[in-house]
Structure formats: structure tokens, C-alpha cells
Amino acid sequence: xxxxxxxxxxxxxxxxxxxxxxxxxxxxxxxxxxxxxxxxxxxxxxxxxxxxxxxxxxxxxxxxxxxxxxxxxxxxxxxxxxxxxxxxxxxxxxxxxxxxxxxxxxxxxxxxxxxxxxxxxxxxxxxxxxxxxxxxxxxxxxxxxxxxxxxxxxxxxxxxxxxxxxxxxxxxxxxxxxxxxxxxxxxxxxxxxxxxxxxxxxxxxxxxxxxxxxxxxxxxxxxxxxxxxxxxxxxxxxxxxxxxxxxxxxxxxxxxxxxxxxxxxxxxxxxxxxxxxxxxxxxxxxxxxxxxxxxxxxxxxxxxxxxxxxxxxxxxxxxxxxxxxxxxxxxxxxxxxxxxxxxxxxxxxxxxxxxxxxxxxxxxxxxxxxxxxxxxxxxxxxxxxxxxxxxxxxxxxxxxxxxxxxxxxxxxxxxxxxxxxxxxxxxxxxxxxxxxxxxxxxxxxx
Numbered sequence: 551x552x553x554x555x556x557x558x559x560x561x562x563x564x565x566x567x568x569x570x571x572x573x574x575x576x577x578x579x580x581x582x583x584x585x586x587x588x589x590x591x592x593x594x595x596x597x598x599x600x601x602x603x604x605x606x607x608x609x610x611x612x613x614x615x616x617x618x619x620x621x622x623x624x625x626x627x628x629x630x631x632x633x634x635x636x637x638x639x640x641x642x643x644x645x646x647x648x649x650x651x652x653x654x655x656x657x658x659x660x661x662x663x664x665x666x667x668x669x670x671x672x673x674x675x676x677x678x679x680x681x682x683x684x685x686x687x688x689x690x691x692x693x694x695x696x697x698x699x700x701x702x703x704x705x706x707x708x709x710x711x712x713x714x715x716x717x718x719x720x721x722x723x724x725x726x727x728x729x730x731x732x733x734x735x736x737x738x739x740x741x742x743x744x745x746x747x748x749x750x751x752x753x754x755x756x757x758x759x760x761x762x763x764x765x766x767x768x769x770x771x772x773x774x775x776x777x778x779x780x781x782x783x784x785x786x787x788x789x790x791x792x793x794x795x796x797x798x799x800x801x802x803x804x805x806x807x808x809x810x811x812x813x814x815x816x817x818x819x820x821x822x823x824x825x826x827x828x829x830x831x832x833x834x835x836x837x838x839x840x841x842x843x844x845x846x847x848x849x850x851x852x853x854x855x856x857x858x859x860x861x862x863x864x865x866x867x868x869x870x871x872x873x874x875x876x877x878x879x880x881x882x883x884x885x886x887x888x889x890x891x892x893x894x895x896x897x898x899x900x901x902x903x904x905x906x907x908x909x910x911x912x913x914x915x916x917x918x919x920x921x922x923x924x925x926x927x928x929x930x931x932x933x934x935x936x937x938x939x940x941x942x943x944x945x946x947x948x949x950x951x952x953x954x955x956x957x958x959x960x961x962x963x964x965x966x967x968x969x970x971x972x973x974x975x976x977x978x979x980x981x982x983x984x985x986x987x988x989x990x991x992x993x994x995x996x
Contacts, residue, residue, distance in 0.1 A: 553602060554599070554602060554606075554702075554705075555706060557702075558599070558702050558706045559753075559771065561599065561703075562703070562771065562775060563771065564591035564592040564595055565592050565696070565699065565745070565778075566771075566775070567588065567591060568589060569673065569675060569676050572585065572588075573675050573819070575657075575675075576657050576658045576671065577657065577823075580657075581652050581675075581678070583653060583683070584682070585679055586682045586688065589679050589680060589683065589692065589695070593695055596698050596702075599702055610714070613715065614718050617946065620950070621718070621721060621725060623953075625698070625701075628697065630963045630964065630967065631732075631734070631735030633963075633967060634966050634976060635686070635966075635976055635977055635993070636686045636690065636736060637736075637980040637989065638738055639988055641689075641736055642985075642988040642992040644666040644667075645674060645677065645737045646681070647992075648667055648674060648678075649674065649678040649689060652671075652681075653678065653682055658823060660823075660828070665834055665837045666834055668824040669783075669784065669824075669834045670780070670781045670782055670783060670821065671781075671782075671820060672781035672782045673739040673742040673743060673746075673781075673782035673783075674739060676742065677689045677693070677737055677739070679692070689737040692737075693733060693735055693737060693742075694734050694735055696734075696742040697741050700741055700748065703745060703748045703752055705717055705720070707748060707752040707924075708721070708927055711892070711893075711927060712930060716934050719945050719946060720926065720930055723926060723948075724923055724926065726870070726952040726956070727870065727919070727922070728866075728868045728869070728915075728955075729915055729919055738916070740916040740917065740919055742782065743782050743783055743786065743920075744919035746776065747776065748920045748924070749772075750772045750775035750776035751920070751924065753769075753771045753775060754768070754769065755895060755896075757800070758895075765800075770809070772809075773797065774812055774816065777813050777814075778816065780817035784834060785835060785906065785917070788902070788906050792898050792899060792902045796895060796898075848911075851908055851909055855908070859874050859876060862915075865913070867914055867916055868915075869922045869926070870922075872929050872945065872948070875932075876929055879928050879931070879932035882932055883928065896928060899921065900924045900925040903920055903922070904925065907922075933945075962979075973993070977989055
């Protein structure tokens with residue numbers, strides 16, 4: 551347990567190091583293809599982590615072995631998607647072009663015709679390291695690395711509240727989230743953002759329970775992780791209220807000040823870059839607000855708020871059905887939440903993230919993935935206190951059902967991978983009235 555915790559801390563640090571190196575290279579104009587070697591840090595740690603988990607699983611009870619085998623199958627299916635052509639809309643529209651631009655110009659460049667070039671690009675820059683290694687395939691490998699890291703962090707966070715058995719089931723459920731399955735092999739940064747946010751949440755929890763000499767280190771790494779989220783997507787700024795509340799509860803005034811400074815300083819250069827080129831700190835966000843009539847959207851969502859959890863069952867980017875039980879979990883855990891600082895932090899973080907999901911257009915679970923994971927943990931904490939054999943087997947059965955769509959996706963991928971389709975034929979089946987132009991724009995020049 552201790553070793554896996556240390557490995558996970560090192561894994562989080564390795565991603566932060568990759569992001570720091572890539573960001574500095576982007577700002578100072580020395581971003582070159584060979585910088586991809588820094589990716590050996592997180593990927594090397596993932597290999598060590600996998601080997602460590604394999605040794606531990608050999609000694610666990612039969613049910614946990616079955617869950618682990620199913621988990622391995624799920625991630626092998628996700629891995630197949632890494633080796634097929636990229637078809638994600640945003641990946642082809644601006645993520646890949648920005649990575650290509652960063653490689654060509656050796657630094658961050660603002661293009662008026664591509665307003666996303668004013669985005670905070672901490673996570674994008676890590677993917678750009680993968681682009682330097684193997685173009686689109688390299689970015690998909692980075693996506694897979696982030697997704698595996700998300701699983702490792704989810705396990706560590708769940709172990710604070712749940713037994714090892716329940717934690718295995720939690721990890722299996724999260725692995726079958728549609729967003730996780732899709733973005734584990736596509737150049738989108740939502741899984742990377744969730745990875746940083748869950749790492750920040752986990753390290754914050756560890757900081758409050760650690761001895762004085764370690765607490766400061768945990769808090770500092772937590773602040774760096776949340777800052778990485780702020781430096782990756784502008785609307786992560788909406789997390790600041792709960793982050794300020796969390797860090798204000800640390801005991802020493804100097805530590806609080808340091809944490810607030812860290813939160814701001816890592817992200818600030820990206821917002822200053824946007825300000826210097828566009829006259830606005832949040833230019834990209836403002837463009838999206840204007841395009842989506844955001845204020846009308848928020849007013850409509852306020853009216854529809856009573857149906858917030860029902861909406862989870864009718865969304866294309868599905869999560870897990872048990873999240874519909876979140877209101878009941880909060881109600882029945884209310885006394886424990888009131889008494890437990892750890893549960894308070896988990897509940898507040900979940901509430902903040904769900905508010906982002908509901909009120910930040912368009913309505914997509916990928917914008918608040920970390921909150922859905924923390925919300926699922928709250929539900930599992932409640933269910934684990936009830937009739938354990940019944941609920942844990944219900945969750946396992948649902949997970950097997952959720953595996954079925956992944957099998958259909960794997961079948962489609964294998965058709966291409968075994969050579970029965972050309973790249974053009976594979977890409978053609980994804981074209982519709984909305985995405986044809988981005989597919990043609992990217993693959994037409996290859």
C-alpha cells in the first residue's frame with residue numbers, strides 16, 4: 551500500500567514535470583521534437599506501477615482477481631483505440647493543429663483564425679511532446695498514459711474511504727465511463743484535467759492526515775496539481791472558491807499564502823499570453839460564450855435544475871447509473887459528512903464540479919469528469935455501509951453490461967488494424983454533416 555502511494559505521488563510529479571518543461575519550452579521558444587524523452591518519466595512509472603499491482607493481485611481473494619482480470623480486459627480494449635486514426639472533432643479541429651504549430655514555431659503562437667491558440671495550454675503542451683515523438687499516434691499514447699494515471703489516482707483516493715475490494719470495483723466503474731473510454735485514446739485534455747484535479751483532491755486529503763513534516767509537501771503538490779488544471783482550461787477558474795476554502799483550513803498562515811501563490815503563478819503566464827495577444831485574459835471563453843448564448847443557457851438550466859440527476863441517464867457521454875443515487879447518498883451520509891473533514895472535502899468538490907457540468911455550456915460530462923468520479927465514490931461509501939455482498943455484485947453486473955459497447959468499438963477497430971480497411975475507409979465511416987470538414991482538413995493534407 552505504501553509503495554503504491556509513493557509511486558502514485560511520483561507519477562503525479564512526473565506529469566507536472568513534463569508540463570513544466572513543455573510550458574517553459576513553449577514560452578521561451580525552444581520547443582523541439584526531442585523533448586518527448588521527458589515522457590519516459592510517467593510511462594516508466596506506469597510500467598513499474600503495473601508490475602507492482604500484478605504482484606499484489608496474485609495474493610488477493612478470488613473476487614478481486616476476477617475484477618482485476620476484467621479491468622485488464624477493459625484497458626486492452628481501450629488500447630486498441632490508440633492505434634486507429636484520430637477522429638475526435640476537437641482533436642482534429644484545434645488540438646492537433648496547435649501541437650503541430652508548437653513544433654513548427656518552437657513556441658506558443660497566436661493565430662487569429664484559430665481562437666483556441668489563446669487557450670491555457672499546459673496539458674496541450676504535454677500532448678505536444680507526444681506529437682514530437684510520433685505525430686497523432688504519440689498524442690494518443692499520451693492520452694492513454696493520462697487515463698491509466700487517472701485510474702491509479704482514483705484507486706488511491708478511494709482507499710481513503712473504501713476497502714480494497716470496493717476500491718477495485720470503483721476503478722472498474724470509472725474505467726467504463728464513456729468519457730474515459732473515448733478519451734483514453736484521443737487528443738482531448740479532459741481526462742488529463744481530471745487527472746490533475748483528482749490528484750489535487752487526493753493529495754489534499756493526504757495533507758490533512760499527514761504528520762507536520764509531510765503535510766506541507768502534500769499540500770504543495772496538491773496546489774501544483776490544481777494549478778495544472780487552471781493552466782489547462784480557463785473554466786477551471788470556477789474551482790477557485792472551493793480551493794480557497796480548502797487551503798484556508800490549513801493550520802499555518804505561511805503555508806496558506808504559499809499555496810495560494812502556487813495556484814496563481816503556474817497558470818498566470820498562459821492568461822497573460824492571451825491578454826497580450828487578444829486584450830482579454832479569457833478570450834477563448836468569451837468567444838464560446840458569444841457563440842452559445844451562455845446567459846440564456848444558464849437561465850434555462852436554473853429552471854431545469856430539479857432534473858439534474860435524471861439527466862445523467864439521457865446523456866450520450868454517459869458515466870455510471872449509480873450516480874443517480876448521489877442525492878440519497880448525501881442525505882444518508884449527512885451526519886458523517888458533517889463530522890468528517892475528509893467527506894466534507896469530497897462532497898464540496900463534487901458539488902462544485904456538478905455545478906460546472908450543469909451550468910457551463912454545452913452540457914457534457916467531460917467538463918466535470920473529476921466531479922463525477924468523486925460523486926461515485928460518495929455513492930460507494932454509502933452503499934458499502936449497507937448490505938455489501940448485494941450491492942457490490944450489482945455494480946459488478948452493471949460493469950459487465952457496460953463492457954458490451956466497448957466490444958462493438960473494438961470490433962470496428964480490429965477491422966482496420968488487421969488490414970481490412972484503409973485509413974480513408976476507416977475515417978469515412980465517421981463523417982456526418984458536422985465533422986466532415988475537420989476530417990477532410992486534417993487527413994486531406996496528410
